[in-house]
Amino acid sequence: xxxxxxxxxxxxxxxxxxxxxxxxxxxxxxxxxxxxxxxxxxxxxxxxxxxxxxxxxxxxxxxxxxxxxxxxxxxxxxxxxxxxxxxxxxxxxxxxxxxxxxxxxxxxxxxxxxxxxxxxxxxxxxxxxxxxxxxxxxxxxxxxxxxxxxxxxxxxxxxxxxxxxxxxxxxxxxxxxxxxxxxxxxxxxxxxxxxxxxxxxxxxxxxxxxxxxxxxxxxxxxxxxxxxxxxxxxxxxxxxxxxxxxxxxxxxxx
Amino acid sequence: xxxxxxxxxxxxxxxxxxxxxxxxxxxxxxxxxxxxxxxxxxxxxxxxxxxxxxxxxxxxxxxxxxxxxxxxxxxxxxxxxxxxxxxxxxxxxxxxxxxxxxxxxxxxxxxxxxxxxxxxxxxxxxxxxxxxxxxxxxxxxxxxxxxxxxxxxxxxxxxxxxxxxxxxxxxxxxxxxxxxxxxxxxxxxxxxxxxxxxxxxxxxxxxxxxxxxxxxxxxxxxxxxxxxxxxxxxxxxxxxxxxxxxxxxxxxxx
Numbered sequence: 001x002x003x004x005x006x007x008x009x010x011x012x013x014x015x016x017x018x019x020x021x022x023x024x025x026x027x028x029x030x031x032x033x034x035x036x037x038x039x040x041x042x043x044x045x046x047x048x049x050x051x052x053x054x055x056x057x058x059x060x061x062x063x064x065x066x067x068x069x070x071x072x073x074x075x076x077x078x079x080x081x082x083x084x085x086x087x088x089x090x091x092x093x094x095x096x097x098x099x100x101x102x103x104x105x106x107x108x109x110x111x112x113x114x115x116x117x118x119x120x121x122x123x124x125x126x127x128x129x130x131x132x133x134x135x136x137x138x139x140x141x142x143x144x145x146x147x148x149x150x151x152x153x154x155x156x157x158x159x160x161x162x163x164x165x166x167x168x169x170x171x172x173x174x175x176x177x178x179x180x181x182x183x184x185x186x187x188x189x190x191x192x193x194x195x196x197x198x199x200x201x202x203x204x205x206x207x208x209x210x211x212x213x214x215x216x217x218x219x220x221x222x223x224x225x226x227x228x229x230x231x232x233x234x235x236x237x238x239x240x241x242x243x244x245x246x247x248x249x250x251x252x253x254x
Numbered sequence: 255x256x257x258x259x260x261x262x263x264x265x266x267x268x269x270x271x272x273x274x275x276x277x278x279x280x281x282x283x284x285x286x287x288x289x290x291x292x293x294x295x296x297x298x299x300x301x302x303x304x305x306x307x308x309x310x311x312x313x314x315x316x317x318x319x320x321x322x323x324x325x326x327x328x329x330x331x332x333x334x335x336x337x338x339x340x341x342x343x344x345x346x347x348x349x350x351x352x353x354x355x356x357x358x359x360x361x362x363x364x365x366x367x368x369x370x371x372x373x374x375x376x377x378x379x380x381x382x383x384x385x386x387x388x389x390x391x392x393x394x395x396x397x398x399x400x401x402x403x404x405x406x407x408x409x410x411x412x413x414x415x416x417x418x419x420x421x422x423x424x425x426x427x428x429x430x431x432x433x434x435x436x437x438x439x440x441x442x443x444x445x446x447x448x449x450x451x452x453x454x455x456x457x458x459x460x461x462x463x464x465x466x467x468x469x470x471x472x473x474x475x476x477x478x479x480x481x482x483x484x485x486x487x488x489x490x491x492x493x494x495x496x497x498x499x500x501x502x503x504x505x506x507x508x
Contacts, residue, residue, distance in 0.1 A: 047301035047331075048364045055451075055459035077301075077365075082460055085448045107377055109495055110302045111331075123361055123443055155507050164441070165497045180508040184496040187418070189377055194339045197309075205309035206336055236497035236504055241363055242438040243419045243490035250490055253409050254434040 005066075006032035006093040006157050009121065011079045012100065013043045013113025016061070016071040020099035023142035024131060025067065027149040028096060031157070033066050035092070037083040039113075040071040044102070045208075046113035048077050048120065058082060076117035084124060094157055095121025098131035099142055099149065105132075105170040105223040105233055106186040106212070115168060115237075122166035122239050127156045129166065134227055135173040145171045148180070148232050168235040172227045181231040186224035187216035259320075260286035260347040260411050263375065265333045266354065267297045267367025270315070270325040274353035277396035278385065279321065281403040282350065285411070287320050289346070291337040293367075294325040298356070299462075300367035302331050302374065312336060330371035338378060348411055349375025352385035353396050353403065359386075359424040359477040359487055360440040360466070369422060369491075376420040376493050381410045383420065388481055389427040399425045402434070402486050422489040426481045435485040440478035441470040 008028050012021045016038040028034055037058060056074035063069075070087060072079045080095065097117040104112040114130045121128035131149055133140055152169060161167065171177065193210035216222050226233035262282050266275045270292040282288055291312060310328035317323075324341060326333045334349065351371040358366040368384045375382035385403055387394055406423060415421065425431065447464035470476050480487035 042307065045304040045306040047303040047370070049301040049303040049367075050299040050365055050462055052299040052462050053296065055461040057457050057459050059457075078462075081444075081447050081462075085460075107493070110373060110377070110493065111304055113303075116301070119364060123364070125443070159507065162497070162500050165500050168495075182501050182505045182508070184498065184501070185494055187494075189379070190335075193335050203311050203313075205311050206339070207309040208304055208306050208332075208335075234504065234508075235495075236500040237495045238497040239361070239364065239495075240439055240441075241422075241489075241491045241493075241495075243416070243492040244438065246416050246419050246490040247436050247438070250488065251436045253413065254436070254488075 007090065008032040008034050008094045008096060009083055009088060009092040010034055010036040011038050011076050011097045011117040013039065013046060013076045014101050015039050015042045018101060019139065020101050020142060023146065024096060024099045024149065027146050028153060029066060031150065031154060035083065035088055036069040037072050037079045037087065039076060039079060040073055043075055043113045045111050046075045046116060047111050048116040049075050051075060051078050056082065076113040077120045080117045080120035092126055094153065095126045095128035096153060099145060100132035101138065101140055102136040103132060103134040103170060104130060104168060105227060106188060109168055109185065109237060118166050119239050122164065127161040129153060129156055129169060131169045133171045133173060144175045144177050164238055164240045166237050168237045170223060170227055170233045172230055174230055176230060177232055178230040181226040181233055183223040183226050183233045183235045184221050185235055186214055186222035188212055188214040261344065262286040262288050262348045262350060263337055263342060263346040264288055264290040265292050265330050265351045265371040267293065267300060267330045268355050269293050269296045272355060273393060274355050274396060277400065278350065278353045278403065281400050282407060283320060285404065285408060289337065289342055290323040291326050291333045291341065293330060293333060294327055297329055297367045299365050300329045300370060301365050302370040303329050305329060305332050310336065330367040331374045334371045334374035346380055348407065349380050349382040350407060353399060354386035355392065355394055356390040357386060357388040357424060358384060358422060359481060360442060363422055363439065363491060372420050373493050376418065381415040383407060383410055383423060385423045387425045387427060398429045398431050402431065418492055418494045420491050422491045424477060424481055424487045426484055428484055430484060431486055432484040435480040435487055437477040437480050437487045437489045438475050439489055440468055440476035442466055442468040
């Protein structure tokens with residue numbers, strides 16, 4: 001019987017000890033066999049980066065009925081790649097990452113290691129979902145997200161996703177979620193990105209910070225609008241980066 | 255007069271000492287004022303990753319007429335972000351990265367640090383181009399690429415690029431380039447991705463390797479087809495990851 005349950009691969013970028021990962025596992029255990037491979041430490045902001053200049057390794061840390069957990073010395077993308085190559089007996093039915101401590105909506109999707117794990121699942125042809133909560137706190141409360149995480153995962157298991165398409169799901173930090181909106185990436189950019197401080201030898205050091213300048217505030221289709229108004233934002237996300245609309249014009253240039 | 259020449263920001267992921275970076279600077283000096291900020295070491299496969307757990311710094315290493323060069327301790331994405339915040343007096347007219355030692359076509363665009371620098375330029379609203387040669391050798395020969403690098407850069411300076419769109423340009427490793435093709439990302443995936451070897455304590459270590467399985471070989475619009483047939487592949491690339499085509503169907507799910 002158990003072999004016929006869906007096989008769900010889980011990763012994240014906040015690392016194996018994060019509360020959001022535990023919340024995600026709790027949501028998904030009732031609906032499938034869970035195999036986790038997550039970074040052994042915090043890997044936020046690692047995007048789709050891969051470890052190329054040194055070898056990586058993984059270690060079993062928990063084996064229970066329907067749940068096997070490994071930690072890995074690599075990035076989230078490495079975790080997905082390595083789990084597919086090693087600990088997964090067959091191609092999983094679903095790849096899920098999160099629940100991220102912090103917002104991965106809008107352009108943040110480019111920088112997110114959580115999205116890195118999910119983009120890798122999608123590139124490998126498996127329906128894949130990233131879940132993120134707009135709260136960076138280590139002790140953030142994920143309770144309100146749980147029925148949504150389970151329902152969205154169920155729907156993707158049932159319906160699949162189109163080729164080269166994954167889901168980027170972001171939750172506003174509220175107990176009173178108003179329901180789901182299907183969104184597009186809000187347009188905008190990070191500004192004031194560096195905090196500058198002098199070190200003792202007069203070298204200046206810069207630490208990443210910043211605030212997001214939304215140039216799309218009136219757009220009620222955007223993920224930012226949904227989040228600002230209490231909705232769960234599901235942004236269908238493509239891994240085919242081709243700008244098809246520009247191809248014909250570009251052909252006239254050369 | 256010189257202040258009216260285009261301001262061109264240059265970065266890469268192979269690091270400040272790479273031959274491809276020198277080739278790129280040589281191509282671009284005749285057409286603009288060049289400011290380089292490139293990683294102080296090899297940063298291949300770092301995608302759009304950012305340094306979030308420690309501060310970074312940069313250092314001036316060369317100041318010449320029309321050319322200023324800095325090295326930086328961060329990733330390619332950090333380089334673009336930090337240069338915009340510090341050493342660039344005004345928004346540049348063009349962001350260019352490369353010339354990468356190795357192929358960034360197809361799904362490699364997701365992993366490429368060269369593309370990371372360029373995606374960041376694009377997100378900041380500047381026309382941005384990545385150049386890559388399909389040869390990983392440290393001593394690769396970039397001579398054949400140079401007229402194309404200059405011509406493509408000239409065209410982008412003249413015409414601009416649509417919002418949220420950058421160019422990913424890949425060169426086959428041949429002296430006899432047959433001209434330019436406007437392409438889409440080849441579909442496919444990396445397989446056999448890990449080399450496994452036992453260490454003395456029986457821990458297994460895995461080093462990233464692999465070969466690309468092209469599932470799109472018949473598609474003459476793909477960047478792989480262009481490269482395999484001796485053409486320069488220009489893939490217009492979007493930084494808006496929204497899968498617009500799937501939005502309406504997804505709305506019916508919930």
